[in-house]
Amino acid sequence: MEKNKLKILMVSPEAVPYIKSGGLADAVGALAETLARAGHEVGVVLPLYSAIDYTKNKLEPFHSPMEVYTGESRELCAVHRSISSSGVNYYFIEYNAFYSRDGIYHDPDFKDFTDNAKRYAFLSGAALKLCLDIGFKPDIVHAHDWQGAAAMAYLKIWYHSDPILSSAKGFLTIHNLGHQGVYPVENYNYLGFGWENFTSDKYEDHGRINLLKGGMFFADAVNTVSPNYARETLYGGMDEGLGNFLHSKGNKYFGILNGADYSEWDPSTDKFLPANYSSEDLAGKRICKEKLQDEFKLKRHADVPIIGVVGRFAYQKGIDVIASVIDGILQNMEIQFVILGTGDKSLEHFFGDLPKRWPGKAGSYIGYSNELAHLIEAGSDLFLMPSRYEPCGLNQIYSLRYGTLPIVRDTGGLTDTVEQYIEADGSGTGFLFKDLNSTSLYFTVGWAISTYYDRKNHMSKMIQSAMAKNFSWEKAAEEYLRAYRGIL
Ligand code: ADP
Numbered sequence: 001m002e003k004n005k006l007k008i009l010m011v012s013p014e015a016v017p018y019i020k021s022g023g024l025a026d027a028v029g030a031l032a033e034t035l036a037r038a039g040h041e042v043g044v045v046l047p048l049y050s051a052i053d054y055t056k057n058k059l060e061p062f063h064s065p066m067e068v069y070t071g072e073s074r075e076l077c078a079v080h081r082s083i084s085s086s087g088v089n090y091y092f093i094e095y096n097a098f099y100s101r102d103g104i105y106h107d108p109d110f111k112d113f114t115d116n117a118k119r120y121a122f123l124s125g126a127a128l129k130l131c132l133d134i135g136f137k138p139d140i141v142h143a144h145d146w147q148g149a150a151a152m153a154y155l156k157i158w159y160h161s162d163p164i165l166s167s168a169k170g171f172l173t174i175h176n177l178g179h180q181g182v183y184p185v186e187n188y189n190y191l192g193f194g195w196e197n198f199t200s201d202k203y204e205d206h207g208r209i210n211l212l213k214g215g216m217f218f219a220d221a222v223n224t225v226s227p228n229y230a231r232e233t234l235y236g237g238m239d240e241g242l243g244n245f246l247h248s249k250g251n252k253y254f255g256i257l258n259g260a261d262y263s264e265w266d267p268s269t270d271k272f273l274p275a276n277y278s279s280e281d282l283a284g285k286r287i288c289k290e291k292l293q294d295e296f297k298l299k300r301h302a303d304v305p306i307i308g309v310v311g312r313f314a315y316q317k318g319i320d321v322i323a324s325v326i327d328g329i330l331q332n333m334e335i336q337f338v339i340l341g342t343g344d345k346s347l348e349h350f351f352g353d354l355p356k357r358w359p360g361k362a363g364s365y366i367g368y369s370n371e372l373a374h375l376i377e378a379g380s381d382l383f384l385m386p387s388r389y390e391p392c393g394l395n396q397i398y399s400l401r402y403g404t405l406p407i408v409r410d411t412g413g414l415t416d417t418v419e420q421y422i423e424a425d426g427s428g429t430g431f432l433f434k435d436l437n438s439t440s441l442y443f444t445v446g447w448a449i450s451t452y453y454d455r456k457n458h459m460s461k462m463i464q465s466a467m468a469k470n471f472s473w474e475k476a477a478e479e480y481l482r483a484y485r486g487i488l
Pocket residue numbers: 021022023024026310311312340341342367368369370373392393394395396
């Protein structure tokens with residue numbers, strides 16, 4: 001292997017195309033592929049969830065049995081593998097007691113699995129043990145979110161003098177500080193970190209275990225997924241209780257903006273659309289709009305703007321604030337509205353019922369559908385994302401490329417990717433607002449809608465500016481490489 005080529009082992013709970021609940025999967029899959037295309041040797045370790053289609057994803061048995069240590073026992077599991085066209089080795093840990101069940105992190109009623117601390121620590125332990133068993137000597141072990149974070153500790157606690165792993169550096173990406181993996185102390189022995197590490201600077205958090213915090217301590221560098229979210233978590237009161245620990249990393253904590261995988265998310269090639277289009281010829285977008293209207297039983301109307309929403313119904317996303325104003329918006333504005341998502345049960349009921357109150361004007365799909373996510377990006381005129389906080393956000397980046405102008409809260413990665421519309425000259429790529437409440441949401445939507453009807457030239461100019469934006473993974477991967485090399 002050339003000297004400047006790195007060996008990278010990622011540990012992640014999700015990655016496209018195998019398993020996805022949100023943007024983490026998009027980010028991990030795209031980063032791994034981009035690094036591999038640049039010539040680096042990349043492995044990604046994932047759980048073999050029952051939702052992963054073994055045949056369709058071309059998995060094959062790879063290594064069995066594999067003995068994995070926990071703090072309390074030795075367990076046997078099996079490893080399967082799928083190699084992507086760019087040459088990334090995806091390894092799947094088969095351990096049925098943990099991964100063969102309905103759901104990734106929670107049951108169908110959205111109740112967190114009570115053994116999640118053990119499930120994901122096991123994944124980390126298995127990832128590192130795999131390196132030993134197959135003689136893969138990584139330069140970087142790159143863990144994603146609290147689910148991969150235990151790998152940072154095992155590197156330093158278990159493997160600091162191991163011939164294969166002792167030279168590896170630990171890199172932790174925080175995709176979402178709102179999820180830290182906080183679990184009861186009863187799990188601690190199983191995790192095998194040692195009670196000397198159950199201290200408030202590492203794993204102890206008000207008497208419970210905090211997997212992300214401990215991982216941050218042991219990682220050689222930590223990043224999050226946009227520069228603005230890095231700033232907000234350090235200085236903007238959005239640290240979710242971990243500010244001191246982020247500050248203590250010094251210049252080893254920073255933001256790297258995600259990219260978008262334009263091989264999946266570009267209207268000129270998108271295979272889910274009834275017609276493709278580009279900034280030079282937007283005719284296909286009108287066909288997508290018709291299809292979207294049909295799909296969601298909206299009246300066919302070329303000149304009424306559609307506002308689209310795709311996202312997890314979680315507190316983070318501010319969907320509850322949409323719920324508080326959407327009837328007023330539908331009452332007072334000449335618009336159509338579509339929403340795709342799943343999560344909070346009361347929001348699922350609210351938006352599930354919305355089309356009954358606004359037939360022909362509002363449509364919803366409660367569930368997960370990649371195909372509909374693409375259609376909404378393409379067929380809508382505006383994309384609404386009023387997040388309370390947003391480490392990066394990918395949907396607004398996709399929206400830009402689809403010429404579907406984002407209406408977003410001025411926070412996190414939304415600030416880094418959407419440029420405010422300036423009424424004086426029609427510059428900008430979307431509509432931003434500061435405070436998250438029903439009034440500001442209502443009036444910002446109103447501003448976007450009046451722009452749509454009254455300043456068509458500005459809309460066209462913004463659509464062109466938005467579609468020309470390029471948030472490529474190549475650029476993001478270069479930044480990751482620079483960061484990896486910084487700690488090596
Ligand atoms: P987050 O990772 O916080 O959920 P992002 O904007 O980074 O937010 O990424 C969300 C990703 O998940 C996008 O690719 C989006 O299309 C997808 N997604 C979210 N909810 C659904 C859903 N119900 N059906 C299909 N795709 C969804």
